[in-house]
Amino acid sequence: MGCLLCVSRSAVAGLFLEKYGYFGKQGPSTHSPDEFTDALRDFQRVTHLPLSGVLDAPTLHQMSLPRCGTGDGESRAAGTRWASTTRRHRRTTQHGGRWYKRHLTYRVVNWPPYLPQHEVRLAVRAAFELWSNVSSLVFWEVRDGPADIRLTFFHGDHNDGLNNAFDGPGGALAHAFFPRRGEAHFDSAERWSLHSGKGRNLFIVVAHEVGHTLGLEHSPVKSALMSPYYKKLSKDFVLSWDDILAVQNLYDADHNIYIFKGNHYWMVPVNGNTSDPQPLQTRWPGLPAGIDASAWSQHSGKFYFFKGGRCWRYAGSTLEVGFPQKCSARGLPRHPDTALHFQQLRRMVLFKGPKYFVVSEEPLALEPYYPRSLRDWQGLPSGTAGALTHRDGSIYFFRDEQYWQFHPEKLQVVATGKWAAELPWMGCWDANGGQVLF
Structure with missing residues (x-):
């Protein structure tokens, strides 16, 4: 009786795995025990179960759920x-x-x-x-x-x-x-x-x-x-x-690059055709000139700006209710060097001198156990003036004429150089005039 029940359960599981794409295109009767075990492990991986490859009670229960x-x-x-x-x-x-x-x-x-x-x-x-x-x-x-x-x-x-x-x-x-x-x-x-x-x-x-x-x-x-x-x-x-x-x-991922200087910003789309300088307040009403740092969140789709001890948050071009705020009162650094949304943490990261600060978005507050030493970002110098995440996943930090390419998996700098001459995708070099645009 127990053997018949086991066969019945295996048959049901086989039909389930076949229906939801855990086997190849061959018919269910042609699958070997090893293929059945591999398919079970695939299913257990997707459903966050222990990867036993065994048709146990938790796996059967998961298969029965709507x-x-x-x-x-x-x-x-x-x-x-x-x-x-x-x-x-x-x-x-x-x-x-x-x-x-x-x-x-x-x-x-x-x-x-x-x-x-x-x-x-x-x-x-x-x-x-x-x-x-x-x-x-x-x-x-x-x-x-x-x-x-x-x-x-x-x-x-x-x-x-x-x-x-x-x-x-x-x-x-x-x-x-x-x-x-x-x-x-x-x-x-x-x-x-x-x-x-x-x-x-x-x-x-x-x-x-x-x-x-x-x-x-x-x-x-x-x-x-x-x-x-x-x-x-x-x-x-x-x-x-x-x-x-x-x-x-x-x-929405048009991967536009925003570059800020003084009271203006430039936008660089994927095709590299840099826009003319635009006033900050035209795009983000209420924003002061000469911001210290800015970032765009891949998580919330919102823009963040920092100056002195205050911060601004915009949904598109609309300043959110309750902003600007005195963020330094919640542990964020005054006059941060650089701001970045770090996808691996799903948090904002602010850099100030030899330290970095990890910040939640809701509420906008410093996470416990921070700030920490910049040594965690191997090879990254202090005092960078901006950062962006490239389409390939790399993070580029900038200071004066230099850039540092940071690998988010290895957690280290993997390249450095002169950004205007070596990063044509930034659209910063005027080929006709032979000069840097900003």
Whole structure:
């Protein structure tokens, strides 16, 4: 009896692993014991379980939890890449890509029969707004006719492959297709809810599937909305830092460089065509001239400026409520040399002389056990005057005519030189006039 039960569990696990992309393209009956063990370890890695390769009780329990029906294969690859590098590029499938426009239409094709249509429409709108609030994307609903993204409720097999057939309450809640097919399918037999009580919260699941239709894979970060397993609605933020970075790196990462001097700034886009000098106050009203340091947060998408003991924070060009603040009263250094958002810590870092300070964004305050010695940043001199994160993940620090290229994995300087002559991507050299632009 025990042997039959073991075989039954293995068969169920095999079907699960096959459905969610943990095996190759060959049929399930051809998998060897070693392949089955490797697939289990892959699954355990994605779901943050001990990598035993054994079909134990915690693994079986995890397989029984409600989740998205889109496979995890590419997310596993992404997890491997993250283990070997700290570069944060877009998390999409090779064939997923992204939309080549920023204004997208959506349409709810049909409705769950037991929920008011107007309330479902509000939940769907809120799910799309979740992504538009943190990106350059804009969505609007169409009531009939074609749309870029279509949301449809189905039961059982619905003609897009047996692996995509819905299985009733529990199991796969929904699945979606990457751009530019633009479809998300939901199990109409599931017990959907528009609140945080019983049933699966429709807003949460729609928001997850919309992420797929925008080109996002499953996230290996357990707290992320784009994690494959159902996330209950709570008072916490729905989108994690990983979700926000993923969509912003797809649609907002134009990698503009901002250079500040006196009362002006220059912007250098990817093509290297440097803008004319622009007044600081035109872009960031209320900002004083001659700032000490500035940084842009990859986490929140906000601009930070520091001068003396005060600091300013802008969402776009809007000064946030409560700013400027006297940040020196909370342990931040007066007249910092350089400011930087350090993605590996997901914190702001301020440099002042031979020390550095790690600062949280919410609230904007010094983290415990800091400041520390600049020796932690091997090879970096004191008194740098600015820093930026390059598209390749390297961090460049600047002082006078010199630059220092810092490797965020090795935590050391790996190159140095004259920035105007050796870093053409900064757009700092006027080839016609033969001089530095700023």
